[in-house]
Amino acid sequence: MKSLILHTATRLMIGVLVLFSLFLFFRGHDEPGGGFIGGLVGAGAFTLYAIAFGTEASRKVLRVHPITLIAIGLLSLVVSGLIPMFVAEPFLTGKWLFIEWGAFDTKLSTPLLFDIGVYLCVVGFIVTVIFSLEEE
Amino acid sequence: MNGMLVLPVAIPLITATLALLFRKSSVLQRWFGILGMAALLGSVMILFRDVYTDGIQVLQLGTWAAPFGITLVADMLTMLMLGISAIMGVVIGIYSLYDIDKERERFGYYPLLHILIMGVNGSFLTGDIFNLYVWFEVMLIASFILLALGNSKNQLQGALKYVFINLFSSLIFLFGVAMLYGMTGTLNMADLAVRLPMVENTGLVTTTAMLFMVSFGIKAAVFPLFFWLPASYHTPPVAISAIFGGLLTKVGVYALIRVFTLLFTQDSTHNEYLHTILLWVGGFTMVIGVLGAASHMEFRKILSFHIVSQIGYMIMGLAFNTAMGIMGAIFYVLHNILAKSNLFLISGIAQRLLGTFELKKMGGLYKHYPFLAVLFLISAFALAGFPPLSGFWAKLSLVKAGLSIEQYVITGVAILVGLLTLFSMTKIWLSAFWGTVPEETPEHFGKIPLFGAGKLYILMIPVMIIAGLIIAVGLYAQPLLELCMTAAEQLLDPSVYIEAVLGPQ
Numbered sequence: 001m002k003s004l005i006l007h008t009a010t011r012l013m014i015g016v017l018v019l020f021s022l023f024l025f026f027r028g029h030d031e032p033g034g035g036f037i038g039g040l041v042g043a044g045a046f047t048l049y050a051i052a053f054g055t056e057a058s059r060k061v062l063r064v065h066p067i068t069l070i071a072i073g074l075l076s077l078v079v080s081g082l083i084p085m086f087v088a089e090p091f092l093t094g095k096w097l098f099i100e101w102g103a104f105d106t107k108l109s110t111p112l113l114f115d116i117g118v119y120l121c122v123v124g125f126i127v128t129v130i131f132s133l134e135e136e
Numbered sequence: 137m138n139g140m141l142v143l144p145v146a147i148p149l150i151t152a153t154l155a156l157l158f159r160k161s162s163v164l165q166r167w168f169g170i171l172g173m174a175a176l177l178g179s180v181m182i183l184f185r186d187v188y189t190d191g192i193q194v195l196q197l198g199t200w201a202a203p204f205g206i207t208l209v210a211d212m213l214t215m216l217m218l219g220i221s222a223i224m225g226v227v228i229g230i231y232s233l234y235d236i237d238k239e240r241e242r243f244g245y246y247p248l249l250h251i252l253i254m255g256v257n258g259s260f261l262t263g264d265i266f267n268l269y270v271w272f273e274v275m276l277i278a279s280f281i282l283l284a285l286g287n288s289k290n291q292l293q294g295a296l297k298y299v300f301i302n303l304f305s306s307l308i309f310l311f312g313v314a315m316l317y318g319m320t321g322t323l324n325m326a327d328l329a330v331r332l333p334m335v336e337n338t339g340l341v342t343t344t345a346m347l348f349m350v351s352f353g354i355k356a357a358v359f360p361l362f363f364w365l366p367a368s369y370h371t372p373p374v375a376i377s378a379i380f381g382g383l384l385t386k387v388g389v390y391a392l393i394r395v396f397t398l399l400f401t402q403d404s405t406h407n408e409y410l411h412t413i414l415l416w417v418g419g420f421t422m423v424i425g426v427l428g429a430a431s432h433m434e435f436r437k438i439l440s441f442h443i444v445s446q447i448g449y450m451i452m453g454l455a456f457n458t459a460m461g462i463m464g465a466i467f468y469v470l471h472n473i474l475a476k477s478n479l480f481l482i483s484g485i486a487q488r489l490l491g492t493f494e495l496k497k498m499g500g501l502y503k504h505y506p507f508l509a510v511l512f513l514i515s516a517f518a519l520a521g522f523p524p525l526s527g528f529w530a531k532l533s534l535v536k537a538g539l540s541i542e543q544y545v546i547t548g549v550a551i552l553v554g555l556l557t558l559f560s561m562t563k564i565w566l567s568a569f570w571g572t573v574p575e576e577t578p579e580h581f582g583k584i585p586l587f588g589a590g591k592l593y594i595l596m597i598p599v600m601i602i603a604g605l606i607i608a609v610g611l612y613a614q615p616l617l618e619l620c621m622t623a624a625e626q627l628l629d630p631s632v633y634i635e636a637v638l639g640p641q
Binding site: 075078082085090 | 137150154156159195197
């Protein structure tokens with residue numbers, strides 16, 4: 001679509017959208033947000049870009065093939081489930097790792113990895129659908 | 137707690153993911169396919185040993201205790217079903233190497249096949265009724281795409297019928313689940329089994345039981361809800377028809393067996409007609425299915441109608457509601473998956489040789505490919521119930537179960553349907569194997585060998601493996617019959633299952 005307003009707005013918006021989707025994603029564990037909603041907003045960014053500049057350009061910006069995103073997403077889902085099994089606990093049990101840096105502490109966990117998987121799957125899936133429909 | 141219990145679900149998922157990741161390389165996908173199925177079979181064997189020696193195994197996912205989290209439960213019935221599903225996975229994996237074209241591979245055949253197996257295994261393992269619904273959906277989505285891959289007109293026609301009727305069945309299933317939750321406030325099957333008999337409104341329990349009967353009945357293709365099956369199962373490539381025809385409908389049968397032995401029993405429904413209805417349904421399914429088969433002249437259509445007819449036997453065994461009857465039903469499921477899928481696989485080889493599935497245009501297979509004819513005979517006779525093949529023991533135990541509780545009419549019908557089954561198998565034999573070689577046969581007919589150039593042996597290996605299993609089960613039936621008996625006894629005494637899941641009461 002050739003529209004100066006859309007082009008300019010999209011260039012400004014895409015960064016904000018991706019950042020916002022990451023913000024929603026990381027907020028997810030204790031407050032509203034998470035992998036699914038974050039993924040939707042992230043997919044929205046690439047969809048907007050595809051509408052403004054065409055799917056080819058959007059694929060280039062995404063760099064990775066959307067189906068590869070789904071595959072990596074699924075893989076991190078499984079891995080996050082399998083990790084507790086190495087310490088003889090049932091599949092999908094949440095495991096936490098607290099790292100104290102002094103200034104800001106980090107919480108790493110298998111639920112986080114699981115959520116990353118959800119995020120990637122949602123982005124990959126939505127983008128695949130939108131691109132296929134756009135290219136029809 | 138047995139952490140291994142998740143493997144029959146996790147292994148296909150990992151395999152599917154890897155196949156998706158390396159979707160460009162057809163060689164890697166094929167290797168992942170075979171190795172994944174082999175690993176699945178291995179994990180099922182290890183689990184089988186645990187269940188055999190230590191009884192029912194339970195895993196609370198995410199360490200959320202039952203009845204709040206999702207529970208995986210493996211009793212003997214689950215293990216037998218998982219075993220047959222893994223065996224089918226391996227043989228279909230091999231058969232697909234030759235049968236599935238590049239185009240389908242490119243559109244994700246292998247990932248979908250593994251997701252399908254994951255859905256099937258999940259349905260067998262889960263101990264949570266809503267989770268069962270989720271696995272059904274996983275299975276349905278994968279099977280819909282597998283059915284429609286290739287985009288030919290009759291495929292889409294079949295796939296549409298398939299998906300609409302199955303979505304409808306899922307909807308009814310969901311209504312049933314909602315009613316169960318409304319009555320008892322729990323979804324864990326063991327917990328439901330404890331609480332359902334305490335529900336005062338037994339009419340509502342019976343209604344819910346009927347919802348489940350209709351929903352699983354559609355999935356299992358019982359009379360009068362079977363019409364979608366013969367309309368769709370003959371359209372996709374043979375490897376896919378074989379796994380659909382062999383495995384998928386039996387998941388419906390499994391769900392019926394599970395629900396009507398654990399949840400909806402005389403204790404909870406106080407309704408003496410429940411099993412009578414099942415008995416009628418079983419009888420009609422047998423007869424209508426076999427009559428449908430007798431009226432058709434297309435190889436795979438005949439086989440599809442036979443799936444329906446054979447489902448009737450399993451429902452009949454369940455309806456007897458005795459240890460012997462349920463044992464017969466379980467044994468029948470196992471035997472039928474083997475015999476039925478083998479017939480589908482053989483139909484595929486015949487089609488490759490003769491270029492058609494139409495019996496009228498087939499002929500001369502016995503003259504040029506006697507070994508294939510022998511393999512067909514083994515599977516067809518097993519299906520019809522000839523001694524000493526697997527089908528004989530399956531039918532014998534069902535007939536014995538029927539006679540011992542004096543259900544003479546239905547037992548007579550079962551025997552008669554066996555004869556009619558033989559009739560349609562003879563029809564295939566007469567035209568495809570004995571008939572004269574038709575005029576418009578492809579050039580290569582009679583010239584390419586089954587083993588050697590042309591790589592037909594890739595298709596022959598799975599057929600030979602299954603035929604070997606049919607003979608082995610037939611000649612050495614005792615161990616398997618005993619395992620089925622253990623499974624039936626576990627099913628008829630739900631207290632063991634409940635105690636395994638919820639702990640000592």
